[in-house]
Amino acid sequence: MMSSRRESRLRAFAAKLRGFLRGQQHDDEFDDEVQAHLQLLADKFAQQGLSQKDAAAAARRQFGNTTLLQEDRREMQTLASVKALGHDLRYAVRTLWRNRGFAMVSIATLGLGIGAATAIFSVIDNVLLEPFPYKGADRIVFPRIHGAQQTQDEGVHRGGGPAVRRKQSRF
Amino acid sequence: MAKAKETPEGTFDIKKSDVLQGTLDLMILKTLHALGPMHGFGIARRIEQVSRDILQLNEGTVYTSLLRLQQQAWITAEWGTSENNRKAKFYSITKRGEKQLELETENWQRISGVIGRVLRLEGER
Numbered sequence: 191m192m193s194s195r196r197e198s199r200l201r202a203f204a205a206k207l208r209g210f211l212r213g214q215q216h217d218d219e220f221d222d223e224v225q226a227h228l229q230l231l232a233d234k235f236a237q238q239g240l241s242q243k244d245a246a247a248a249a250r251r252q253f254g255n256t257t258l259l260q261e262d263r264r265e266m267q268t269l270a271s272v273k274a275l276g277h278d279l280r281y282a283v284r285t286l287w288r289n290r291g292f293a294m295v296s297i298a299t300l301g302l303g304i305g306a307a308t309a310i311f312s313v314i315d316n317v318l319l320e321p322f323p324y325k326g327a328d329r330i331v332f333p334r335i336h337g338a339q340q341t342q343d344e345g346v347h348r349g350g351g352p353a354v355r356r357k358q359s360r361f
Numbered sequence: 362m363a364k365a366k367e368t369p370e371g372t373f374d375i376k377k378s379d380v381l382q383g384t385l386d387l388m389i390l391k392t393l394h395a396l397g398p399m400h401g402f403g404i405a406r407r408i409e410q411v412s413r414d415i416l417q418l419n420e421g422t423v424y425t426s427l428l429r430l431q432q433q434a435w436i437t438a439e440w441g442t443s444e445n446n447r448k449a450k451f452y453s454i455t456k457r458g459e460k461q462l463e464l465e466t467e468n469w470q471r472i473s474g475v476i477g478r479v480l481r482l483e484g485e486r
Binding site: 198201202205206219220222223224226227229230231252253254255256258259262263266267 | 401422424425431432447448
């Protein structure tokens with residue numbers, strides 16, 4: 191039914207972002223608004239002859255679940271997932287701080303593990319997988335003439351073997 | 362519909378259904394367009410009055426709807442004082458909202474026209 195679904199999503203997201211940056215200050219305002227509505231509704235029922243208590247209950251019934259409404263509103267007005275992520279991170283830091291020894295050991299283990307893995311991989315990468323920093327390094331060839339006097343290996347690039355053989359033709 | 366069980370026969374319950382949610386948005390937009398700036402309570406009363414108790418409105422949902430409309434910049438809100446000198450938030454329709462209302466009204470009429478025609482189909486076998 192929307193004019194443009196993407197635009198409307200974008201607007202909703204922008205509103206969420208604004209709400210997120212502005213923080214919680216809206217909760218109280220919204221509470222006031224809801225309370226005022228409930229009061230007016232109760233007044234209306236009281237005028238229709240209900241007792242003060244029944245009128246308040248009827249107003250609450252007709253209004254619906256206020257807690258759920260607050261939750262819906264929060265979800266609409268702020269980036270709930272980012273907030274949750276923030277809470278989780280803070281919780282993690284707190285827990286680690288309380289268990290400093292454990293935190294140190296975990297961090298050291300992770301650090302050494304990642305460091306070692308990276309070091310070994312860079313060595314393998316440089317030596318075995320991608321020895322020369324040129325494009326198409328596996329196709330580099332070093333031609334030499336057979337039957338000449340020099341017999342020592344002139345260093346044909348590894349992996350280039352088949353390419354070399356293919357390119358060699360008897361004169 | 363979440364609470365269909367509690368709804369008396371012959372009434373409709375605006376809650377979870379997307380279609381009805383959109384309808385509530387449209388009704389609120391129209392109410393603000395027709396009657397000028399209003400607070401949430403006034404809007405709820407007006408819809409209750411017009412729907413003649415056929416719609417079971419959980420009035421809290423009006424505020425969710427108002428928020429949705431605000432996020433799309435179809436309405437704006439401003440604090441003011443109500444008839445009985447209470448502080449209240451007044452909502453009014455914006456230019457964008459007017460345009461949207463026009464569009465949605467057209468849409469609604471087209472769809473309900475089609476559905477009406479389909480439902481009237483009979484005796485052509």
